[in-house]
Amino acid sequence: MPETSDKIHDIVVVGAGPSGLTAALLFASAGFETVLVAPAVNLEDGRTTALLQDSATLFEQIGVWESLRGFATPLSKMRMIDATGRLVRAPEVTFDSAELDLDAFGYNLRNKDLNRVLAEVAQEQTNLTFVEDLAVSYDFGDENVTVSSQDGMPIKARLLVAADGRNSQAREAAGIDLRRWSYPQVAVVLNLEHDRPHNDTSTEFHTPTGPFTLVPLPGRSSSLVCVVTPEQSETLKAMSTTDLALELEQRAHSIIGKFRIASEPQSFPLSGLSAKSLVGKRLALIGETAHVFPPIGAQGLNLGLRDVASLGKLLTSARGTGADIGSAQVLSRYESDRRSDISTRTFAVDALNRSLLTDFLPVQIARSAGLYLADKVPPLRRLLMREGIAPGTRRKAPPVRDGVH
Numbered sequence: 001m002p003e004t005s006d007k008i009h010d011i012v013v014v015g016a017g018p019s020g021l022t023a024a025l026l027f028a029s030a031g032f033e034t035v036l037v038a039p040a041v042n043l044e045d046g047r048t049t050a051l052l053q054d055s056a057t058l059f060e061q062i063g064v065w066e067s068l069r070g071f072a073t074p075l076s077k078m079r080m081i082d083a084t085g086r087l088v089r090a091p092e093v094t095f096d097s098a099e100l101d102l103d104a105f106g107y108n109l110r111n112k113d114l115n116r117v118l119a120e121v122a123q124e125q126t127n128l129t130f131v132e133d134l135a136v137s138y139d140f141g142d143e144n145v146t147v148s149s150q151d152g153m154p155i156k157a158r159l160l161v162a163a164d165g166r167n168s169q170a171r172e173a174a175g176i177d178l179r180r181w182s183y184p185q186v187a188v189v190l191n192l193e194h195d196r197p198h199n200d201t202s203t204e205f206h207t208p209t210g211p212f213t214l215v216p217l218p219g220r221s222s223s224l225v226c227v228v229t230p231e232q233s234e235t236l237k238a239m240s241t242t243d244l245a246l247e248l249e250q251r252a253h254s255i256i257g258k259f260r261i262a263s264e265p266q267s268f269p270l271s272g273l274s275a276k277s278l279v280g281k282r283l284a285l286i287g288e289t290a291h292v293f294p295p296i297g298a299q300g301l302n303l304g305l306r307d308v309a310s311l312g313k314l315l316t317s318a319r320g321t322g323a324d325i326g327s328a329q330v331l332s333r334y335e336s337d338r339r340s341d342i343s344t345r346t347f348a349v350d351a352l353n354r355s356l357l358t359d360f361l362p363v364q365i366a367r368s369a370g371l372y373l374a375d376k377v378p379p380l381r382r383l384l385m386r387e388g389i390a391p392g393t394r395r396k397a398p399p400v401r402d403g404v405h
């Protein structure tokens with residue numbers, strides 16, 4: 001529990017998904033007195049996350065990469081295959097991290113492992129108090145913000161960082177407007193074992209219902225994100241494991257051999273969300289509290305972790321100049337730092353997803369031409385690869401432990 005209800009902390013973070021946990025760890029390790037308010041961490045999430053290079057670097061910075069690397073499988077190549085079966089089809093494109101002089105574009109981890117490791121480190125972190133409770137109300141004052149949890153004492157801080165997800169009550173309490181939309185698609189996710197090696201290659205088939213993406217896990221196993229219609233998702237989930245394995249192997253054109261189902265399928269209806277402002281009075285939004293879009297090209301959490309890194313940097317620099325970390329001036333810098341990255345990713349992922357769903361010929365031609373150029377024009381390839389990882393990426397990725405794949 002925080003010491004007294006009168007104590008004013010530096011930062012209170014609400015929500016212990018991967019964005020909130022990482023933010024709390026970053027702030028606390030930078031010396032900010034931080035309180036994290038959230039119910040128990042989700043250890044049932046069957047998804048995996050392809051963490052791109054900058055995310056791994058952030059985890060290295062806060063000292064958790066050592067604990068995560070044993071669960072991480074490198075992603076050295078990313079392959080995109082047009083399986084739309086349409087009149088105009090794009091060429092197959094393979095991006096290779098070696099072309100950017102990188103060991104890997106990033107690493108794939110089970111969300112269960114990611115959340116568990118982050119939560120374990122958070123329990124031990126100096127300057128961090130983890131209040132395992134739901135936040136229920138917010139009072140945004142001129143000098144500080146007060147968060148009340150279900151069972152605990154009110155917590156006061158200079159700044160509230162809202163990471164309570166797409167249905168954020170903190171965002172609503174602050175009156176921040178948003179744009180929400182939905183897609184006629186559901187992502188079915190599960191893990192698979194297969195006969196042939198994946199060679200650290202992630203393969204994204206573009207199908208008429210959305211992407212079908214295999215992402216490497218340790219050994220001869222991979223995670224699958226299969227985006228289909230809501231009806232097809234019910235059909236897939238009702239299948240026996242033998243039939244489901246066969247059906248998915250056919251959809252994967254047997255590129256990594258025979259499949260065995262290694263986890264219970266889970267489904268996630270696809271939707272989008274964009275908060276009209278990333279800040280409010282003594283409030284900053286991060287992760288899916290601020291932006292949600294379909295799982296294409298491993299962008300969602302990576303974008304959220306860039307919010308965290310940007311906010312951490314701004315707060316540290318504000319403290320260095322003696323500025324109030326929850327002031328409107330500091331928060332408006334966060335808004336301007338993050339707006340363009342968020343808008344660009346949201347637009348690009350939405351456009352690519354919709355281009356798969358439409359039969360409209362000019363859109364098909366534009367998508368195919370884009371991928372053709374990405375395949376044939378080296379400077380464009382490199383630009384797309386860099387932009388796909390993170391704006392302005394240049395560095396080597398942190399190493400992964402030998403022998404995990």
Ligand SMILES: Cc1cc2nc3c(=O)[nH]c(=O)nc-3n(C[C@H](O)[C@H](O)[C@H](O)COP(=O)(O)OP(=O)(O)OC[C@H]3O[C@@H](n4cnc5c(N)ncnc54)[C@H](O)[C@@H]3O)c2cc1C
Pocket residue numbers: 014015016017018019020037038039041042047048049050051133134135136163164165166169187189225268286287288289295298299300301302303304
């Ligand atoms: C199928 C699929 C595959 C994906 N794959 C990738 C990928 O490969 N790479 C990638 O970068 N992204 C991926 N994403 C996106 C990624 O999963 C999300 O961006 C990420 O999980 C969002 O994390 P978050 O911490 O922002 O939000 P959440 O994980 O939603 O966390 C919000 C937290 O807030 C808590 N909370 C809610 N209300 C309260 C309250 N009142 N008080 C306290 N706490 C509260 C919740 O319990 C929850 O733990 C994928 C998404 C999907 C659907």
